[in-house]
Amino acid sequence: MSEKNGSGASENEERDDVSASDAADKEERDGVSASEDAEQESGAGAGDVETLQAEVAALRERSLRALADAENTRKRAEREKEETRQFAIARFARDLLSVSDNLNRALAACPADARDGADEALKAVIDGIEATERELQSVLIRHGVKAIEAAGAKFDPNLHQAIAEVPAEGKPKGTIVSVVQGGYMIGERLLRAAMVTVAKGDASSQNGEANEPEISPEANA
Numbered sequence: 001m002s003e004k005n006g007s008g009a010s011e012n013e014e015r016d017d018v019s020a021s022d023a024a025d026k027e028e029r030d031g032v033s034a035s036e037d038a039e040q041e042s043g044a045g046a047g048d049v050e051t052l053q054a055e056v057a058a059l060r061e062r063s064l065r066a067l068a069d070a071e072n073t074r075k076r077a078e079r080e081k082e083e084t085r086q087f088a089i090a091r092f093a094r095d096l097l098s099v100s101d102n103l104n105r106a107l108a109a110c111p112a113d114a115r116d117g118a119d120e121a122l123k124a125v126i127d128g129i130e131a132t133e134r135e136l137q138s139v140l141i142r143h144g145v146k147a148i149e150a151a152g153a154k155f156d157p158n159l160h161q162a163i164a165e166v167p168a169e170g171k172p173k174g175t176i177v178s179v180v181q182g183g184y185m186i187g188e189r190l191l192r193a194a195m196v197t198v199a200k201g202d203a204s205s206q207n208g209e210a211n212e213p214e215i216s217p218e219a220n221a
Contacts, residue, residue, distance in 0.1 A: 086144055086187045093145045096136065097184060097192055103133040104182075140184070148183035150176050150194040159183060161193040165200050173201025 106129050110118075115126055137147070148159050155162060155174045160183065168177045176196045183194025 083187075087189065089143055090186055090189075090191060093140060093143065093184075093186060094191055096140065097182075100133065100136050100140075101181060103129055103136065107133065145184055145186050145191060148185060148194050150179045150183060150196055152176060155196070155198050159190065159193060160196050162198045163195050164197045166197045168199035168201075171199040171201070173199060175199040175201075 107126070110122075110126055115123060118126070140146075150160055153176050155176055160176065163180060166177055168175065171177065175198070177199050178197045179194055180197065181192075181195040184191040
C-alpha cells in the first residue's frame with residue numbers, strides 16, 4: 001500500500017513538473033509575443049512620425065511658395081500701377097513739347113545783341129517768354145519728363161535721331177555737333193528722340209586717335 005502511495009505521489013510530482021514547465025514555456029512565448037508586438041508598435045510609431053514630419057515639411061514649403069507668389073504679385077501690381085500713373089500723361093506731355101519748341105524758337109529769334117538794343121516793351125515780352133519756358137520745363141520735370149543732354153555727347157541711336165552728318169574739325173566721328181530739336185525721357189522710357197547733327201570726323205582727328213601714344217606704367221608712376 002505504501003508503495004502504491006509512493007508511486008502515486010511521484011506521478012503527481014511529475015505532472016506538476018510538466019505543468020510548471022508548460023506554464024514557463026507559455027510565459028516565455030507570451031513574453032516573446034509581447035516583445036514583438038511592442039517592437040511592431042514602436043516601428044509603426046516611428047513611421048507615423050516620419051510621415052507627419054514629411055507632411056509638415058511639404059505644407060511649410062507650399063506656404064512659403066504661396067507667400068512668395070503673393071509678394072511677387074503685390075510688387076508687380078505696384079509696379080504696373082506706378083507705370084500706368086507715370087505713362088498715362090505721355091501723350092499729353094508729348095503735345096506740350098511742341099509748345100516748348102515754339103517758345104525756344106521765339107527766344108532763338110531774338111539774340112542777345114538784339115535784346116540789348118530793344119525797347120522796354122520788347123524786353124518785357126522776351127522776359128515773359130523765358131519765364132514761361134522755365135515754368136513749362138519745371139512742370140515737365142515735376143511729372144517725370146526730363147530733357148536729354150545731347151550736345152557734345154556720343155551719338156546713341158536709342159536716344160538720338162541723326163538728321164545730317166556734317167564735317168566738324170577736331171571732333172571724333174559720331175560726336176553730336178548740334179541739337180536741332182531737344183529730346184526727352186519720361187521715367188526710363190524715351191518720350192521723344194533728340195534730332196541732331198553728327199560729326200563725320202576729319203582726317204586729323206582720326207589720325208590723332210589712331211596715332212595716340214600709349215602711356216606706359218612707368219610714365220604713370
